Amino acid sequence: MPTLNDIWCAAERIAPFAHKTPVLTSRSLNADSGAELYFKCENFQRIGAFKFRGACNAVFALSESDAARGVATHSSGNHAAALALAGALRGIAATVVMPESTVRVKVDSVRRLGAKIVFCADNHTARIDALNRVVAQTGATFIHPFENEQVMAGQGTAALELIREVGRIDVFIAPISGGGLLAGNAVAVSGMCPGAEIIGAEPEGADDAARSFAADRPLKNAAVNTISDGLRADIGQLNFDILRRCSVRILTVNDAETIAALRIVMERLKIVIEPSCATVLAAILKYKHHFAGRRVGVLLSGGNVDFETLRFS
Amino acid sequence: MPTLNDIWCAAERIAPFAHKTPVLTSRSLNADSGAELYFKCENFQRIGAFKFRGACNAVFALSESDAARGVATHSSGNHAAALALAGALRGIAATVVMPESTVRVKVDSVRRLGAKIVFCADNHTARIDALNRVVAQTGATFIHPFENEQVMAGQGTAALELIREVGRIDVFIAPISGGGLLAGNAVAVSGMCPGAEIIGAEPEGADDAARSFAADRPLKNAAVNTISDGLRADIGQLNFDILRRCSVRILTVNDAETIAALRIVMERLKIVIEPSCATVLAAILKYKHHFAGRRVGVLLSGGNVDFETLRFS
Numbered sequence: 001m002p003t004l005n006d007i008w009c010a011a012e013r014i015a016p017f018a019h020k021t022p023v024l025t026s027r028s029l030n031a032d033s034g035a036e037l038y039f040k041c042e043n044f045q046r047i048g049a050f051k052f053r054g055a056c057n058a059v060f061a062l063s064e065s066d067a068a069r070g071v072a073t074h075s076s077g078n079h080a081a082a083l084a085l086a087g088a089l090r091g092i093a094a095t096v097v098m099p100e101s102t103v104r105v106k107v108d109s110v111r112r113l114g115a116k117i118v119f120c121a122d123n124h125t126a127r128i129d130a131l132n133r134v135v136a137q138t139g140a141t142f143i144h145p146f147e148n149e150q151v152m153a154g155q156g157t158a159a160l161e162l163i164r165e166v167g168r169i170d171v172f173i174a175p176i177s178g179g180g181l182l183a184g185n186a187v188a189v190s191g192m193c194p195g196a197e198i199i200g201a202e203p204e205g206a207d208d209a210a211r212s213f214a215a216d217r218p219l220k221n222a223a224v225n226t227i228s229d230g231l232r233a234d235i236g237q238l239n240f241d242i243l244r245r246c247s248v249r250i251l252t253v254n255d256a257e258t259i260a261a262l263r264i265v266m267e268r269l270k271i272v273i274e275p276s277c278a279t280v281l282a283a284i285l286k287y288k289h290h291f292a293g294r295r296v297g298v299l300l301s302g303g304n305v306d307f308e309t310l311r312f313s
Numbered sequence: 314m315p316t317l318n319d320i321w322c323a324a325e326r327i328a329p330f331a332h333k334t335p336v337l338t339s340r341s342l343n344a345d346s347g348a349e350l351y352f353k354c355e356n357f358q359r360i361g362a363f364k365f366r367g368a369c370n371a372v373f374a375l376s377e378s379d380a381a382r383g384v385a386t387h388s389s390g391n392h393a394a395a396l397a398l399a400g401a402l403r404g405i406a407a408t409v410v411m412p413e414s415t416v417r418v419k420v421d422s423v424r425r426l427g428a429k430i431v432f433c434a435d436n437h438t439a440r441i442d443a444l445n446r447v448v449a450q451t452g453a454t455f456i457h458p459f460e461n462e463q464v465m466a467g468q469g470t471a472a473l474e475l476i477r478e479v480g481r482i483d484v485f486i487a488p489i490s491g492g493g494l495l496a497g498n499a500v501a502v503s504g505m506c507p508g509a510e511i512i513g514a515e516p517e518g519a520d521d522a523a524r525s526f527a528a529d530r531p532l533k534n535a536a537v538n539t540i541s542d543g544l545r546a547d548i549g550q551l552n553f554d555i556l557r558r559c560s561v562r563i564l565t566v567n568d569a570e571t572i573a574a575l576r577i578v579m580e581r582l583k584i585v586i587e588p589s590c591a592t593v594l595a596a597i598l599k600y601k602h603h604f605a606g607r608r609v610g611v612l613l614s615g616g617n618v619d620f621e622t623l624r625f626s
Binding site: 044048263270271 | 357580583586
């Protein structure tokens with residue numbers, strides 16, 4: 001389990017490479033919610049999402065000899081681009097295993113960042129097999145998208161920055177998928193602001209985390225049905241353990257609530273976020289009584305949205 | 314004609330009320346354009362557009378006795394909301410003349426800000442008649458949307474802030490409609506960075522400014538056909554005179570180029586801007602040779618976009 005000191009180390013390690021993202025506030029959203037909302041805008045992070053913090057920390061934490069053999073991962077999303085960029089910045093090889101069904105624009109962006117791409121069939125076993133082959137052949141270090149302590153520590157630098165900028169918060173909310181973002185930031189928030197509440201926002205159509213904490217053991221999604229394409233992973237065991245220790249609370253929202261929140265963010269804050277990211281404001285507006293009167297750190301996780309398909313009406 | 318000192322005074326006057334908006338940069342847009350682009354983000358200004366700077370300066374520059382009789386204007390756009398907010402902040406009455414065809418959402422937002430609305434028929438004469446009646450009845454001061462020196466000086470604070478933050482620029486580009494934004498900022502830029510080039514971006518479907526400077530006298534739009542709904546006004550005489558003295562250059566773009574640029578801004582900068590505002594990046598990408606190798610101040614004028622109707626494909 002990463003410690004607050006690990007997060008301070010991560011912050012120092014990634015400082016030359018990562019953006020210190022802005023914190024936005026909105027009079028009208030404060031009025032609507034009754035809370036004081038501090039939006040930490042990771043949509044402005046490099047590659048357009050918080051994922052760069054974790055990948056960058058993991059890559060630069062490697063010893064020279066490990067780094068020389070490169071890094072590898074499986075991902076079709078923001079972690080793939082994040083690891084590709086982190087590898088390029090350290091000047092080492094990065095290999096990303098991607099399902100053959102991955103959309104062209106994501107493949108191209110990872111390739112442009114200099115990573116090698118290995119395609120696999122669109123199932124869990126094929127992905128793990130392909131990754132194991134890469135690791136066996138190259139000696140690369142596997143950087144898991146979320147079940148990795150250095151990745152978690154890197155993600156936790158977002159809340160650390162937020163609290164350094166705005167001061168003590170009463171509540172911290174971030175989207176939850178595999179749980180790396182929330183776990184890393186939970187460690188930072190619990191350490192910096194003892195007693196602050198940690199909340200995960202989750203789509204109803206991929207509510208493994210809500211069910212996991214209700215059952216007190218990590219469960220998987222049987223079927224997944226949500227517009228929040230970044231929140232489809234099952235929660236990791238390591239992340240579950242950390243979040244349980246932090247007494248995390250999960251709030252679920254449906255896709256209509258997410259889309260409405262996405263539009264509100266674009267209209268009021270004038271920033272672009274992706275649906276997965278809008279779940280946090282959707283949860284705040286749905287469960288207003290829970291947030292009213294409190295200082296809330298709101299992690300806006302990313303802004304990689306597909307305008308070809310996005311519709312508000 | 315406002316002077317650089319008028320703009321310094323305006324900056325001091327509006328400082329307690331206006332946002333100091335951020336300046337964004339993008340590695341990928343610098344690579345694509347070959348220029349160093351500094352985006353001054355007035356989409357983050359209060360009421361979502363630069364217009365608040367000018368209206369706020371004009372309202373707070375009034376004497377106590379003039380202010381006591383209130384302010385009035387005609388506008389269906391951002392100037393209406395800007396004057397309403399500025400009036401509310403000074404605690405004086407603001408009256409806005411709007412055509413009956415104005416969309417409900419704009420009427421509501423101006424009303425919410427506390428302004429009185431007077432509707433008129435949808436033509437120039439009716440608008441001026443209605444405004445004159447308001448002024449005659451109340452003694453209110455007419456704050457013209459752009460042909461007003463205090464309004465221009467207020468708008469010019471955007472470039473002043475930009476240059477204070479990023480240092481000397483070689484080129485400044487902003488959208489042009491009535492010319493208040495560009496004229497005020499031209500005074501700031503010419504004063505702070507002698508020899509810098511001033512450029513106005515204009516839609517082909519409302520190209521009165523391009524034709525005016527070619528003819529060396531202010532001309533009107535016969536018909537207007539553009540998605541850039543904030544750029545449909547004819548250039549003002551006062552604004553024309555100032556801009557001619559600053560040797561302004563006008564670059565025109567078509568709506569397809571504007572929409573492409575709008576999408577690029579949303580995808581790369583992760584911010585929301587309105588079509589009128591996207592004309593500047595459209596011009597930079599269309600006339601790359603003109604900007605390559607230069608430090609360019611880019612005024613992003615506003616972010617009040619209608620997501621109900623916006624389509625990229």
